[in-house]
Every structure is written in structure tokens, then in C-alpha cells.
Amino acid sequence: MSAPLGVLAAFRHIDAAAHAIRSLKEMGYRDFTVYTPAPNHEISDAVGHRVSPVRLWTLIGGLTGCASGFAMTLWMSYDYPIVVGGKPLGSIPPYVVIAFELTILLGALSTIAGLIFHAWRTRRRAAYDPRFTDDHIGIFVPCAAERRSAVRQLLQGAGAVEVRVES
Amino acid sequence: MSATGGGHQDAYRRATAAPAGPLVTAGAALAVIGLALFAMFATGDDPGRAWRVYHVNFLFFTGLSIGGVVFSAAFRVSKGAWAGPIVRFAEAGAAFLPISLVAFLILFLGRQHVFPWIDHPTPVRGPWLTVSWVFWRDLACLLVVFGVAIAYVVHNLKPDLAVLRDHAPEGRRALYDRVAAGFTGSPEQTAANERRLDRLAPLLLVLYAYLFSLLAFDLIMSLAPYWYSTLFGWWFFMGAFLTGLTTLGLMMVYWRRRLGLQQLIGRQQFHDLGKLVFGLSVFWTYLMFSQFLVQWYGNLPEETAFPFYRMWGEWRPIAVLVGLMVFLIPFWGLIWVKSKITPFTFTVFVTVSLAGMWLERYLLVQPSLIEHGPEFGLPELGITAGFLGLFLLAYGWFARSFPMVSPRLADEAGRWHH
Known part of the structure; x- marks a missing residue:
């Protein structure tokens, strides 16, 4: 299963990841994927899913x-x-x-x-990194080539330890 | 973790000056009326009727106030964070415990009207049911549990008193200093205090379960001295725990608006407390059913007499009401997230459960003592109001004297959810 094009970021800190998620939502992104190695209130509040069906x-x-x-x-x-x-x-x-x-x-x-x-x-194709089941929180934002640098900047500014462009 | 941390310092300051006036006034009025009615009926033509409902209320309000403190201890032992902003509303019930002890001593005066084995000794129970042995051991039980509970509450208060002392109204500071007893909040003192709390909380839980089982056997089961159920102690103290939780729910709704704590007490607290009340309702039913099933199946007259007498005949309406109010209505009412997090519906279902538990205690005591069906009238109403008044008075005194929100516990909850 090949991943779609987009930007993949790894975070070490919960509040940084939550901040990045909120900023992405403010920019209008809805279809990004968040990975977390353990359940976490702050992350799930930031993602803000509706009640599970x-x-x-x-x-x-x-x-x-x-x-x-x-x-x-x-x-x-x-x-x-x-x-x-x-x-x-x-x-x-x-x-x-x-x-x-x-x-x-x-x-x-x-x-x-x-x-x-x-x-x-609701499965989705998204890039992945094995660290997301260990000690990093991951965010994958699918986006077209012309938007990549903006997204990349946002994720880096929020405190990502690594940002990778998947192409 | 100081009074200035967490961004809620205004709320914490308001909580040191809780407007307890309405509670104290209503409590004093009800207490005076109730005590006067009790004195009148206890010296009137039918003193037994007054003493029976006195006993019901003694059991109900004792359980409700100790239940709150036990919740606080259980919350600490399970290392919870969500109830941090509301846990003091439960602990405040500890102020009623000394009154409950006095109420137990007064019960001694009416013992002939409450305990049938005094006039009709029960040889099958041997020397276990004799006046001096029952009253001395139960007094010791109450002293031990109440003593540990109050020590726990005082130690839980100390750090907050040290932090909030300078924010509290002038008149309260002397009391703060007395209760804090030299506690200034230095790291060594804090660590020692936390260690002591870590020992007191589990101790209280074990003593409560063990000794309140004994109280249930002595003060309720002995009213029908030929009947026995080994599960009865559980049922009694878990029911009392449930009343502690529902009272906490009502107090949470009451103080939230009055202290302006909407920032601190939100969806999380309503949801979690609602889930606990829901769970305890189911647990109450589970205990009831698991005892009922065995007794129904065995069909031994000495076992079935107690439940069957309450389930059929004159007492049936009360039994049906108890089943509805403690189980079915809170179950279907609180199963929905919406109804748990909406203060109005939460209040309604919690109140139904609390009133149902009063009827449950009534149903446990009364049918053992009278030949005819349920009686409700001025004695029942008045004496219940009197106990409610005493509880509100004690609770109001606590709110008027001590901070009603613990900054350190509330901050702890905030760290997890913001």
C-alpha cells in the first residue's frame, strides 16, 4: 500500500504535537492522520473526534x-x-x-x-514510521506539492523533531 | 503548586469564603423543628414510632457523611485526578460525624424500642446480642472509623490551609492556624504529610469495610435476629458509599454556581461522577440479586422470611419503589452521556437515587419492628427533616470555616486535562 503524497512529522512532546494539531485545524486541514504510542487525553482532545459510533x-x-x-x-x-x-x-x-x-x-x-x-x-492511506509505536507522536498531512513548504514550516515551528516530505 | 498557580487563584480565594449562610440557616431551622418534634413524639403515646425512624435516619445520614470521606480516600488510593476540584465537597460531610456519634449515644436511650432482642432474648445468638456488648463494640467501631476519617480529612486540609492562609478572610485565619498546627508547607512537612495520607487512606478503606459490616449486622440484621445473610455487611456499606457519591453530586451542583467554579468543574467531573453513580447503582443491584438468588433457590424459611416479607404484601410498594429509584431509573437515566453532563438531568437522577436509598434503609429497618404496613406521617417527616437539618448545619459550618476547594488537588486535575 503506497502512501499518498504529503508531509510526515515526528514529535517528542505531547504539548508540541497537540499545538501542531490545533494549528493544522485552524489552517483548515481535516484529513491528516495522528499516531500516538499510547492513548492520551491531550492529543485526543486536540483531534476532537466525534463520539465513537x-x-x-x-x-x-x-x-x-x-x-x-x-x-x-x-x-x-x-x-x-x-x-x-x-x-x-x-x-x-x-x-x-x-x-x-x-x-x-x-x-x-x-x-x-x-x-x-x-x-x-474509515481506513486511510498514510505514511508511517515505526517510532510512532515507541516514543514519538506522528502527524501525517496529505497535501499537494505547492502546499508542502507551508505545512512543513508549521510543523517545524510547532516543535517537530523531524519533518519528512513523502513523495 | 501554589495558590497563584494554575490560573484559578480567584476561584481558590472565593472558595475560602464560601457563602454558607443558606445552608446554615436552613439547617438550623430544620434541626430545631425536627428535634422538637422528635422530643415530642419520643415522650408521647407512641415513642417506638419516633425511635424507629430515628434509627433509620441515624443509619442513613451516618452512611452518607462517612461515604463522602471514604470516596476521598478511595480517590487518593486509586491515584485519581479528575475529582480534585470537588473532593472537598465530599470531605465536608466529616463535620457531621461527631453529631452522628452523639446520635448513637442517644439511641441508647431508646434501645428498648429499636432492638427486639432486649425484651425477647435470642438464645440462638448466644451472648453476642446483649445490650452492653453490642453498644460497647459499636461505639468502639464508630470511634475508630470516625477518628481515622477525621484525621484523614485534617491531613488533607493542612497543605491547603498553609497555602491559602493569607488569602482567607481575616476571621478564619485563627482556625486555619489551629488546624494546620504548625504546618507551613515546607518540603519536608509536605512529604511527611503526604506519607501520612498514604497510610491513612487505605487504613480508612479497610476499617470502613470491616467495621461497617459489623455495624450492619448489629444495627440492622439484629432487628430480625433469626435471619442472617453473610453478604449483608457489603450491601450496607456499599449502599452508604453510593449515598456519599450522590450527596457529593448534589453538593457539586450547589457550589459550582455559588463559588463560580465553572472553569474548574466541567463536563469531566459530571461525566465521571455520573459514571460512578451509575456503576454503584448496578453494583447495589448485583449484591442484592446475588443474595436473593441463593435464598430463593434454597427456599429455607429462616432465610426467605426477611426478603419475602418485604417483597409481597403490605411492603411491596416500598420494595418496588426502592428497585425503581435505586436501580432502574438511575440506570436508564444515567446511561447516556448527555444526561450525565447536563447539570439538570444529573441532579434529577442523583436525587432520585439518594431518596431511593433512604427508602431502602427504611425498608431494611421498619418491617422487622412493626406488625403492620408502612407508616408515613408527621413523625417520619419531622425526624427526617431534623437529621437533614443537622447534616446541613454541620456541612455549612465546615464550608464557613474551611476552604471548599483544594488548590493542590484542583491543579492536579488541571494538569491532566488542559
Whole structure:
């Protein structure tokens, strides 16, 4: 997968990277990619993503699990009736446990599915450097040749330790 | 990390002169009315009724004020930062603890009306349930937990008092000096103070869990002396912790506007506290259900009598209300981000949970002691108002005396989010 043309910058300091991100947004750039080796509030606040759509997957998965947990246990009890411990056939209290576990299971599985789906749908080609999983924060700005020097200047001014033009 | 750091010095200065007047006035009025009504009913025709609701309120308000201090300790132990600007609103409840101790001593006067095993001894529990043994050990429990809690709050206050002393109103400085007890904020003193806090916080958590379990067994479970549940202690002290959190939520909303702390207390604090209340509501339900399931399954009369008596018959409406107000309404209310970060909806759901927990304590105590269904009237209302008044009075005294925001803890939160 060959990266598109653009400018790749590496940062050592969080506040410098956050500053660069804010300046890029002020200049009107929206489609840049930020890499960070560890989750960080300051960076994610600067990027300012909307709330993740994955949580809807979690909710739907969880509710489906809960409903199917009760449906499965009740259906099985009446389909193959065995009286246990003198309790009614359809006894809700113990089925809560099954419903709860299925809530967690389907909730978790659909979260993973949602994560993969949205990551795949919004995937982007961008230049990369192995340092971004180690101790550097990276910003890749795709841009045409005539804008490169402006972007380069901005990133350097914000405190990038290295700026590279990808071509 | 001085009072001039972090850019919030005006807010910190305002927090040393918190306008506690309304709290103190309302608290004093309610306390006077409530105490008068309590004295009237306790010496009237049906003193038992007054003492029963006195006991409910003693449990509820003790749990709510110690719960706040325990939250502060848990926050420290878990090395949190987000609650820095609001943690003092929770600690302020510590001012009620001495009153709670006195309330426990007064309970001794009404012991005949509250503890059924005094008039009808329970041989199956052996010498465990005798007046002197129960009251002495519970008094010792309260003294130990309250002592550690107050020591923790004082040590958490000291650095702030040293920093804010010269910004505080003239009249408060003498008290600052007395509580700071020579603490001037030198690096050695600060380090020693932090070390002591690091020992006091986990100590308080362990003592609280252990000794409040014992209090739950002695002061609630013993009211139905033939029933037992090993999970009951947990349920009681985690419920009290939840009331501490919801009270903190209300106080956060109350002070935010009055102290002009909109810069310091924002979306982050509402969101995180909302998540905690949500989580604790679920945990409360989890504990309740995990005990209920076993007792329902075993179906032994000595185990099921307690929960079934409350779930069917005259007490059912209260039980349904408790389930709705402590679990279902806060669950569906606080599951949304929007409702957590909007002060209005946050306040509504937190209030519902707090009121639900009062009903829960009522439901734990009352059915064990009376033959008929729930009773609500002037005695219940008046005595509850009296306790609320005493709590507000103590809380207002704290706000009137000490800084309501800790610059060093608030700055810590700021470092993480700006």
C-alpha cells in the first residue's frame, strides 16, 4: 500500500504535537492522520473526534444478548419440561444469570465487530514510521506539492523533531 | 503548586469564603423543628414510632457523611485526578460525624424500642446480642472509623490551609492556624504529610469495610435476629458509599454556581461522577440479586422470611419503589452521556437515587419492628427533616470555616486535562 503524497512529522512532546494539531485545524486541514504510542487525553482532545459510533453496536449487542438469554432459557424450559427443586418451569431468577452473561458476551462481540467495521470503513492511506509505536507522536498531512513548504514550516515551528516530505 | 498557580487563584480565594449562610440557616431551622418534634413524639403515646425512624435516619445520614470521606480516600488510593476540584465537597460531610456519634449515644436511650432482642432474648445468638456488648463494640467501631476519617480529612486540609492562609478572610485565619498546627508547607512537612495520607487512606478503606459490616449486622440484621445473610455487611456499606457519591453530586451542583467554579468543574467531573453513580447503582443491584438468588433457590424459611416479607404484601410498594429509584431509573437515566453532563438531568437522577436509598434503609429497618404496613406521617417527616437539618448545619459550618476547594488537588486535575 503506497502512501499518498504529503508531509510526515515526528514529535517528542505531547504539548508540541497537540499545538501542531490545533494549528493544522485552524489552517483548515481535516484529513491528516495522528499516531500516538499510547492513548492520551491531550492529543485526543486536540483531534476532537466525534463520539465513537461503536458504542451503538455495544448497546444493540447487549440488548440482543439480554433478550435472547431470557428467550432461550424460557423456550427450553417449556419445550422440554423438567421440574427442578419444586420451582415453576419458567423461573426468572436463575435465568437472569444466563441473560446477564449473554448481555456481556454479545455486547463484547458486537463491540469488537463494530470496531473492526468502523476501522475498516474509515481506513486511510498514510505514511508511517515505526517510532510512532515507541516514543514519538506522528502527524501525517496529505497535501499537494505547492502546499508542502507551508505545512512543513508549521510543523517545524510547532516543535517537530523531524519533518519528512513523502513523495 | 501554589495558590497563584494554575490560573484559578480567584476561584481558590472565593472558595475560602464560601457563602454558607443558606445552608446554615436552613439547617438550623430544620434541626430545631425536627428535634422538637422528635422530643415530642419520643415522650408521647407512641415513642417506638419516633425511635424507629430515628434509627433509620441515624443509619442513613451516618452512611452518607462517612461515604463522602471514604470516596476521598478511595480517590487518593486509586491515584485519581479528575475529582480534585470537588473532593472537598465530599470531605465536608466529616463535620457531621461527631453529631452522628452523639446520635448513637442517644439511641441508647431508646434501645428498648429499636432492638427486639432486649425484651425477647435470642438464645440462638448466644451472648453476642446483649445490650452492653453490642453498644460497647459499636461505639468502639464508630470511634475508630470516625477518628481515622477525621484525621484523614485534617491531613488533607493542612497543605491547603498553609497555602491559602493569607488569602482567607481575616476571621478564619485563627482556625486555619489551629488546624494546620504548625504546618507551613515546607518540603519536608509536605512529604511527611503526604506519607501520612498514604497510610491513612487505605487504613480508612479497610476499617470502613470491616467495621461497617459489623455495624450492619448489629444495627440492622439484629432487628430480625433469626435471619442472617453473610453478604449483608457489603450491601450496607456499599449502599452508604453510593449515598456519599450522590450527596457529593448534589453538593457539586450547589457550589459550582455559588463559588463560580465553572472553569474548574466541567463536563469531566459530571461525566465521571455520573459514571460512578451509575456503576454503584448496578453494583447495589448485583449484591442484592446475588443474595436473593441463593435464598430463593434454597427456599429455607429462616432465610426467605426477611426478603419475602418485604417483597409481597403490605411492603411491596416500598420494595418496588426502592428497585425503581435505586436501580432502574438511575440506570436508564444515567446511561447516556448527555444526561450525565447536563447539570439538570444529573441532579434529577442523583436525587432520585439518594431518596431511593433512604427508602431502602427504611425498608431494611421498619418491617422487622412493626406488625403492620408502612407508616408515613408527621413523625417520619419531622425526624427526617431534623437529621437533614443537622447534616446541613454541620456541612455549612465546615464550608464557613474551611476552604471548599483544594488548590493542590484542583491543579492536579488541571494538569491532566488542559
